[in-house]
Amino acid sequence: MAELDRVEKSSHSLDKSITLPPDEIFRNLENAKRFAIDIGGSLTKLAYYSTVQHKVAKVRSFDNTAKEASSEKLYEISVQEEITARLHFIKFENAYIETCLDFIKDHLVNTDTKLIKATGGGAHKFKDLIEKKLGLKVDKEDEMTCLIRGCNFVLRNIPHEAFIFTKHADSEFRFQNTHPDIFPYLLVNIGSGVSIIKVESEDRFERIGGSSIGGGTFWGLGALLTKTKRFDELLQLASKGQHTNLDMLVKDIYGGSYGSLGLTGDLIASSFGKSATTDKEFSKEDIAKSLLHMISNDIGQLACLYARLHSLTRVYFGGFFIRGHPVTMHTITYSINFFTKGEVQALFLRHEGYLGAIGAFLKGAEEDNPNQYSWGENYAGSSGLMSVSPDINPMQRARSGTFDMLEMDRLERKLVNLPLLEDPSSYVPDTVDLTEDPLAREYWLFCFEDALDGVVKRAVASQPDLPEAVERAEKFRQKYRHKLQTLRQQPFAYGSLTVRSLLDTREHCLNEFNFPDPYSKIKQRENDGALRCYQKAVAALDALGWEEKQFALVRGVLAGNVFDWGAKAVSDVLETDRDFGFEEAKQKLEERPWLVDSYNQWLQRLKGPPHKCAVFFVDNSGMDIILGVMPFVRELLLRGTEVVLASNSSPALNDVTNGELQILTETIAAMDPIIQAGLKEDRLVLVQTGSSSPCLDLGRLDKELTIVVREREADLVVIEGMGRAVHTNYFARLSCESLKMAVIKNTWLAERLGGKLFSVVFKYELPTPPPPAAPPMKEEEEEEKAVFSP
């Protein structure tokens, strides 16, 4: 059964005393529409769609003919208001429902909305209250349908949504990568009863079985046997109990194991079997523990029988019995492992509690067709996974457990995976999972905390005309510092913790406080400076012999890549030494042989036929793009290779954005006939990645880009920079040739890789040859991985 009407009427009285902080909860209500509500036995989940007005940085070329004298600057930067769509999901205890409804009514300005979609067992009970308070008509939606819709939505849109749970492991949560194809799967929903649903596509699903022994049985029997009323308290009791006092184990019957059947002595032969024959008193804790084992094992067994019958290996568990409780996740995982002998892993979902609300919302928003867009979890506005059991961290739970939030932004572009990935389903963008690497985690969390002052300073400096920028920047500081603190406690809060996620979280927080592009001025200054050197640089290169030129081009890209404001070692230099230029950067570079050095193979390759089309994922603006990347691109064009320049859609650090790159390229074209011809002949194209991250997820790229890649039959992928080629994609395998170039601008990382500051990664790789008979060799990869685990 789904989450049924397990509302315990007397246990929660409605609490009206709470005051809601409007900045934090129920945000953006002014433009809210399409409400949906999912009322369960103890928690209410509210969903609505809203539009967020926020500032975005835009660049625009000066009209050269008219304003030539007015400015030395190449383009102007303007901050514009943009409206984007955001989904808000809030979870709170039923006790607050009336207060919340009042709050919504007071803040809801838009009156277009007439309906509220409702699901969950409590929807019926609170129908009148909702209709009275909000003046919206309650429209009930089928619970199971909502659940499945919601599940499909989070699986498709939230990376690291699903995880396996391993108690006692270094990292209890092991997140799963989003599989390009989420179907088919089994959803085992453990509400008061259990429903087992097979999902084959967006619209095709079937309840293939179920059981009456579920969360309600644990709660109901538990309450009878232990006189403990609340579900959470029962779980707490269970976590302290010993099941062996009540359960009859195999060894109680056999004196040891039952060897011929492979049944170990500790296996439960008969749940509660000992309480049948002993008259002694049993502790509440022991009773709760036996009950928990009995129910978890039973559900696990049924789930396995159904999974086997339908040949399904992906089995997700949800419902209030699971909902973030480590105790139940552990017992269910144990049971599944036992019954399938490890063939099936129990999967849990980070946003499991929201599925019904998301589904109900989607039902109501069908005319907006939300499934045609890609959505992204907003790390700034989402609470993250708070699955700390009350006994581990009682305060934390009491406070943050009251209101939990999930916010999702509608992305401008539909995101799909790069068609050139060797195996999209096993692609993992991130090189190091900080959730599983405490040392690295410690370091990077420190790093980001340490860099925070600088980011705040730069954010303020980017908006000199806005006096309240200081205050906003301070709010940003608090928000991001709080996120870092949360992540220190719960590294799993937003899925696997990675350098990428730390960077992305910072971007989300900056955007949240309207600092869309703190580096805009710096980028502008550096772009201007670099453009002035372009022609000279190209002329110097053209004077070189072929081989020297190839090497100089590569060194150019690397030297350009030193100019990274995201790296503290560099930004400290750039802040103090205004004269630090391209030549100085070259001096910093490591001499060959580099830390990772396959330059000889690359040179050898260049002696061969030209590539058909190269996709170049670029990094920083200024020297990097103009003096490093552009001459390299120019050479590719000269060789007869088409070039696709892929840059970020929106700002991140000092990375060049697609908007900026358009202007820069046109300016360069005006100086350089080769670039000019490339543009004119459509052999040089600029496309956006769909990303606004300093890192690169090749699994989530702008669909337009992937179309270009496919149409032009790209046979070379160049990935540049530490964020894109080291923190991410270092191990990425592509089905075509690839070139990863970066300068390590962080001593700690360099040392970890066995190098030093300004070590060079130059990694030229060929695709894995199609296996003739034997399986493909993976040794090379293994070796390189070893570098990362000293």
Place this chain on the structure above:
Amino acid sequence: MADNGRSPEQKRPCHHVPQPGDVNGSTVDTGCGTVDSGCGTGDSGSSGAGGSRSSSECFDEEEPKLSRVRRRTDSCRKNRPPFPWFGMDIGGTLVKLVYFEPVDVTAEEEQEEVDNLKSIRKYLTSNVAYGDSGIRDVHLELRKLTICGRTGNLHFIRFPTQDMLGFIQMGQDKNFSSLHTSLCATGGGAFKFEQDFATIAGLELCKLDELDCLIRGLLYVDSVGFNGLPECFYFQNPSDPDHSTKHSCSLDNPFPMLLVNIGSGVSILAVYSKDHYKRVTGTSLGGGTFLGLCSLLTGCQSFEEALEMAAKGDSTNADKLVRDIYGGDYERFGLQGAAVASSFGHMMCKEKRESVSKEDLARATLVTITNNIGSIARMCAVNEKIERVVFVGNFLRINTVSTKLLSYAMDFWSNGQLRALFLEHEGYFGAVGAFLELLKPSEDL
């Protein structure tokens, strides 16, 4: 059974021929009452469950594993074990004992019979209750059974495993060891209490695998029938439990069958032939769980009391039904309003906890456990592609609520594809299997 399909009445010469590998062959000719000392110890180490499992596989083969059974031949009829003939199944909750009472004892024989043996026979056959807790299921007695050349009655006795040490003590008091008989035992207790048998009563057990014994015993009892009537039965019209009626049937062609043994816990076996089977799965939610939960919830003292309460109760006062949630059927998923959505689901609510009766709770416990077993059994039947599901085990004793519920569940959820079958001697097959093991080699040869 070795002689499945062959009339057990058929008299066959029973004699012991030493076999290659029969380490005890040399003891065949020892005189009456001599203990074969050679087989005991070497045996006990290897006769774990694993070993005896293979005994099932080579039941009929050329080399019966005589070493498995301690064999003492009696001087007059060398080829069968001396009396008394017992088979024992020591489960987690109950000990099941079958005792063969020969009715063809000749005067000469009676003369020879030691007092001890006589008193045991008398004690067991003239009582229906033993001590505080031993009970003879008189109604199950198999009369005039001829086996291994002897005719007699097979008695079925049970007592709680808790009293096992008392039983062993009695064996000591009655100087059972002086009879030098083999005591064939199966069930977990055969292993657990082995040491106690040895040290307290000076008895060495012949330990046998419980699943081997279960299948052997079941096939045997089914083949001899229940005093002229069939052993097997089912419920006609299972979809209406209030009016369904019990009908006898035969298990003529029993394979493949899914055998669901509900003792303290549950084992589910797929049986393909008399010596080819596999344990498909099991569940810890069995008879022990019913009684354990019932005694915690109601304070009941016995299985009988628990069932009596359950018979009077109404589980819907504790269970939440589909219609309690949806007001009727949940049509989207084809769930009937009367189906249980959440066992004990009403008990989440304080008011309902206060108004529920002990009888209701007993009934809900019974229904929950039974339905769960039915559900797992059904899934196994589908996964194993077996249509005949046979339920045995002492959980089903005097438990019409469960047998009818299982019949209903099998029928309903399979659209009539599956049929639940039951056997009259529900819990005794392991003990019968152990008993047969005692006689086995002579039967074979």
